Amino acid sequence: MSKSSMEILHAEARALDPDRVALRLPFHVLVGEAVDVARFFERYYEEERAPKTKTLLRPGLSSIGHDRLPPSTADRLLALVDEVQAAQTDYQLAASAPEGDEDLARGRFVLSELTAALDFLFDDGVEDERDVQLLRVRRANDDTSSTDALAAALADYAGLAAHYRDELHGFGDFDGALIDEAASLADALRERSARGPSEAAVQAREALQWRNRLATLLTDEVARVRRAARFVFRHHPQIVREATSTYERRSRAARRRAAAQVATEAATSATS
Structure with missing residues (x-):
């Protein structure tokens, strides 16, 4: 990614509303799923047609327009992954504070x-x-x-x-x-x-804030591709599933199981 493009990413991260800045997923999950979504984008950006008849076999993400989802989206995602990883390393180094911090x-x-x-x-x-x-x-x-x-x-x-x-x-x-x-x-x-x-603690705080800004920007980019995928491939549920979060699906399933267990225990207590 060019220096000017990277400067744009940094400017966008700095401009984020502070109330929105947060790491809402475990760090390794966010980074791993962002890479998966970038590969998904590369695989499904262009439509697929039958070689001979040119019959449309499936649409592509490009169908919603380059202004909404430019061809460079995968590169942008991967560049953000690199930036978030670097920011995480900077934070971990800064957080290794001397005695007292x-x-x-x-x-x-x-x-x-x-x-x-x-x-x-x-x-x-x-x-x-x-x-x-x-x-x-x-x-x-x-x-x-x-x-x-x-x-x-x-x-x-x-x-x-x-x-x-x-x-x-x-x-x-x-x-x-x-x-x-x-x-x-x-x-x-x-x-x-x-x-x-201390100075070291201030540096650690600033490093964490910057990491979280980049993580929020990365989360937004992943969500943008997923929203587009849900619309473009609404008649292709298996393709949509490729773009969704495995972590979130498992977490929702775990919440449903926990809620069902609580309901069962409450019903058992009421009848005993």
């Missing part, structure tokens, strides 16, 4: 994991009390730039996650021990808040 760097990582897990767990297409609870916590902790604010956010998200501990543990490789760690980190950060953030 571990709690701050770890706190931002744990908060990122909690928000990603709760966002995805509650994203079931139904607006209910859980969504209201998460929105309330998010609005109360929209700025975590200070040590005290980070501590408050960790405590609030840990409190919310604790109510859904059984559902969260093992969900998308989420480690339930992070809930208790978040509460402990909140206490530790409050104790050291008077000292203020």
Whole structure:
């Protein structure tokens, strides 16, 4: 990808609404599925016709117009994957802070994991009390730039996650021990808040924010291709399935099983 194109990607990432910036999937899932969608795009961008009769066998993504989905979309996806990977490495290096900064760097990582897990767990297409609870916590902790604010956010998200501990543990490789760690980190950060953030901690925070901006942009690009695929291949469900998220399908199935189990247990309790 050209330098100018990369500069455009970076400008788009910087221009994102801060309220939308988040890593809503486990990092490895986002990157892996983005590569899959890029390959899907390459495979199905052009229509397919019978060699002799020229009969249309299936449409192509190009049918919705180059302005909506340009031929360079796969290159853009793969370039974003590279940028997100590089940003993840930068964050991990920055988070390897010297003595005295571990709690701050770890706190931002744990908060990122909690928000990603709760966002995805509650994203079931139904607006209910859980969504209201998460929105309330998010609005109360929209700025975590200070040590005290980070501590408050960790405590609030840990409190919310604790109510859904059984559902969260093992969900998308989420480690339930992070809930208790978040509460402990909140206490530790409050104790050291008077000292203020170190330079290393500030760098780690900025690196995490940049990674999340690029991840959000990548998520948007993946969603754009998937929306187009659902429309273009609406009469070809097997092709649509190739573009959808295996992770999300499995997560929805797990939620349905969990809900069915809860309903069964409730019915059993009512009759006993």
